[in-house]
Amino acid sequence: MKFGSALSEELRGKHHRRSVRPRVGDSVRIVRGEFKDIEGKITKVDPRSGVVNVEGVTREKLKGGTAPVPISSSNLVLTSLLLEDNVRKKKLEAAE
DSSP states (O other): OOEEEEEEOOOOOOOOOOOOOTTTTTTEOOOOOOOTEEEEEEEEEEEETTTTEEEEEEETTTTTTTTEEEGGGGGGEEEOOOOOOHHHHHHHHOOO
């Protein structure tokens, strides 16, 4: 299963790629679905099911409290990338 998210126009020009794998700490904007136009950072990534959790995107539970809502990675646009990982940094630089 492919697992990736589109890059914003600014990042596409900078890194010469259309999409990358989302990682915890990346900033995203949700572009489709119930939570459209919400921006936040990724708090959890599940590559097996292709979903991520975004901070601030929660749903009320019946017994009280809140639960994070999983969002499909294809419904996101990455607005800023966390480049602390040297492997990820080299991979993006290789595309340039």
